[in-house]
Amino acid sequence: MKAIAYNRHGLPIEDPQALVDIELEKPVPGPRDLRVAVKAISVNPVDTKVRAKAAVTSPRVLGWDVAGIVEAVGTDVSLFKPGDEVFYAGSIMRPGCNSEFHLVDERIAGHKPASLDFANAAALPLxxxxxxxxxxxxxxxxxxxxxxxxxxxxxxxxxxxxxxxxxxxxxxxxxxxxxxxxxxxxxxxxxxxxxxxxxxxxxxxxxxxxxxxxxxxxxxxxxxxxxxxxxxxxxxxxxxxxxxxxxxxxxxxxxxxxxxxxxxxELMFTRSRFETADMINQHRILERVAGLIDQDVLKTTLGQHFGAINAANLRKAHALLESGKSRGKLVLEGWL
Missing domain, CATH: 3.40.50.720 (NAD(P)-binding Rossmann-like Domain)
Structure with missing residues (x-):
């Protein structure tokens, strides 16, 4: 599957090697995992911070905002089924979502707002x-x-x-x-x-x-x-x-x-990192947010669409985020 990763931390985002296109094996779901076909992603400050500071010995995939379609489920999954449209932020302890397929624990995923397309939904979870x-x-x-x-x-x-x-x-x-x-x-x-x-x-x-x-x-x-x-x-x-x-x-x-x-x-990764007893609250929050979006109580915060999901476009999104001049969320959508 296609993915975007970094091989060396600390490179300036203008360097073509700061984020690169790679190929990875399609992941296998664990008991409570959803395997999601990623349709859209958005960028957060955590992406740029990890890329700048976290040393790696092998390619690391970033990304903690996704909207997509459940393609397969683990043996113990009860909240979702294949074909469901979902949105979530995921766990910082696992590979990120800047890949064609991604694994997420069902307890931190929600059903995508029915009234939004994938790009607008990807702007919301984290x-x-x-x-x-x-x-x-x-x-x-x-x-x-x-x-x-x-x-x-x-x-x-x-x-x-x-x-x-x-x-x-x-x-x-x-x-x-x-x-x-x-x-x-x-x-x-x-x-x-x-x-x-x-x-x-x-x-x-x-x-x-x-x-x-x-x-x-x-x-x-x-x-x-x-x-x-x-x-x-x-x-x-x-x-x-x-x-x-x-x-x-x-x-x-x-x-x-x-x-x-x-x-x-406040750190939204705390519940998934430590698998707290109330970890499923993030599923409930996303379900509630989806309902509020569909009821027109809340609206998406997509600020700018950067086109297809690839390393070149993702570097541009990281650069704008690092400039401190972004407004709302920066989103990429679709694989070429």
Missing amino acids: TSITAWELLFDRLGVAENGGEGDSLLIIGAGGGVGSILTQLARRLTRMTVIGTASRPETRDWVMNLGAHQVIDHSRPMVAQLTQLGIANVTHVASLTHTDSYYPQLIEALAPQGRLALIDDPAALDALPLKAKSLSLHW
């Missing part, structure tokens, strides 16, 4: 799971709850932010404030449902004050947390909650003490 877990599991917000509370989303125009903004606006009663530094991203975030948008390249507390917001009860920091950390602490109300998904070099928790602020990490 970011939807991350945003859902961050909002409801980590920050502890209840569906239809949050009356009188406020959520500040740092980097609201990115992949996770684009879903989180919608979830918070549609499924809670919180006031949602997104951040964006470019006019086109600001418009994107407003169209996703944010009540207000401020510029994270300028002092944020002053902008909140101008909006009549003395402080916020919750912060979701999705990018450059170490740069914004003092401002986030200042913006948070006493006993507020801060959740993050990025990888600051260091983070001192002591400044949180005076306000009794709580700190929460």
Whole structure:
């Protein structure tokens, strides 16, 4: 089968060897696995981080967002059957989905939204799971709850932010404030449902004050947390909650003490990595997201389509993601 991999970590994405087309054997499903014929994929920051830092001794396939069709199932599979259209993010402990066929545990896959094509569906899984877990599991917000509370989303125009903004606006009663530094991203975030948008390249507390917001009860920091950390602490109300998904070099928790602020990490790979007892919750999240998409409560966050799935196009998608100027999700579709 066709696949895309890297053989050496740390190469600049402009190097043709940073990602290469290869051939691999078609994988054999384990007892709870689905073998999926991959129709579309999307790119996430985890792809670029792994490619940059994780050394390899053999070709490694990246990719943790896919939409496709179940082609075969393992002996113990009960949630899906061959022919089902699915979408999922997969596990970082297994080969990625940048291949014609891919294996995934049924407990972390969902049925694709019926109203979306494969490209638009591929834009959703990793970011939807991350945003859902961050909002409801980590920050502890209840569906239809949050009356009188406020959520500040740092980097609201990115992949996770684009879903989180919608979830918070549609499924809670919180006031949602997104951040964006470019006019086109600001418009994107407003169209996703944010009540207000401020510029994270300028002092944020002053902008909140101008909006009549003395402080916020919750912060979701999705990018450059170490740069914004003092401002986030200042913006948070006493006993507020801060959740993050990025990888600051260091983070001192002591400044949180005076306000009794709580700190929460979200990593959507935790459940699959450790095969937690509630691992199947990711199946349930994806099923719920699919239903919300089909009911027009949520919308896909596809930002740009990069054409067929091959190394050249995937390098272009990685380059745009690394530039920090992408909006929404970057998707590739079909094999040539």
